[in-house]
Amino acid sequence: xxxxxxxxxxxxxxxxxxxxxxxxxxxxxxxxxxxxxxxxxxxxxxxxxxxxxxxxxxxxxxxxxxxxxxxxxxxxxxxxxxxxxxxxxxxxxxxxxxxxxxxxxxxxxxxxxxxxxxxxxxxxxxxxxxxxxxxxxxxxxxxxxxxxxxxxxxxxxxxxxxxxxxxxxxxxxxxxxxxxxxxxxxxxxxxxxxxxxxxxxxxxxxxxxxxxxxxxxxxxxxxxxx
Numbered sequence: 001x002x003x004x005x006x007x008x009x010x011x012x013x014x015x016x017x018x019x020x021x022x023x024x025x026x027x028x029x030x031x032x033x034x035x036x037x038x039x040x041x042x043x044x045x046x047x048x049x050x051x052x053x054x055x056x057x058x059x060x061x062x063x064x065x066x067x068x069x070x071x072x073x074x075x076x077x078x079x080x081x082x083x084x085x086x087x088x089x090x091x092x093x094x095x096x097x098x099x100x101x102x103x104x105x106x107x108x109x110x111x112x113x114x115x116x117x118x119x120x121x122x123x124x125x126x127x128x129x130x131x132x133x134x135x136x137x138x139x140x141x142x143x144x145x146x147x148x149x150x151x152x153x154x155x156x157x158x159x160x161x162x163x164x165x166x167x168x169x170x171x172x173x174x175x176x177x178x179x180x181x182x183x184x185x186x187x188x189x190x191x192x193x194x195x196x197x198x199x200x201x202x203x204x205x206x207x208x209x210x211x212x213x214x215x216x217x218x219x220x221x222x223x224x225x226x
Contacts, residue, residue: 004055012050019054024073067136071097071128101142109142157187161194174206
């Protein structure tokens with residue numbers, strides 16, 4: 001039996017979009033829509049409302065598309081539960097399900113150093129991977145934050161590498177999560193004049209950039225590449 005929801009808005013398109021958000025639909029092609037009617041203004045006051053009802057189409061899809069649809073719907077439901085006006089678009093690239101949040105609340109959704117995005121990503125990851133035997137890799141983004149963050153950290157890494165080459169002394173970048181540390185390592189992996197290592201534990205884990213000719217012996221129990 002189809003699960004129908006109602007949507008409303010100033011126009012039929014607005015009402016359909018409202019229904020899509022409630023269903024967690026990726027696009028209008030994924031739903032079937034029935035027009036209910038209009039609520040007219042009372043004695044000329046108030047706004048006119050258009051109402052529709054909609055349900056998801058039951059279409060045969062391959063496993064990759066199912067992962068995208070599932071992840072997109074999960075994130076859409078989470079945002080709706082948080083009362084955040086947003087729409088989620090999903091796509092798969094290089095075996096990663098990319099979820100893009102379209103909203104005017106980008107700053108709130110990103111959080112400090114992407115912490116809110118990371119939290120949303122973690123929750124979606126846990127929910128989606130309960131439903132599939134093979135692992136689904138999830139990436140949640142909004143306003144191209146992930147790419148902007150990658151570019152910023154890559155510039156920082158190369159700037160510090162130049163400093164290390166000039167001074168012959170190591171440089172540290174403290175308090176970085178695993179994702180950001182990996183960006184630093186990858187940015188300098190082809191630089192033969194320096195090496196990068198991660199040191200410390202938990203939230204205090206940091207990246208150290210050292211001149212290659214001053215490489216020290218390391219305790220790999222506490223210090224490793226990532």
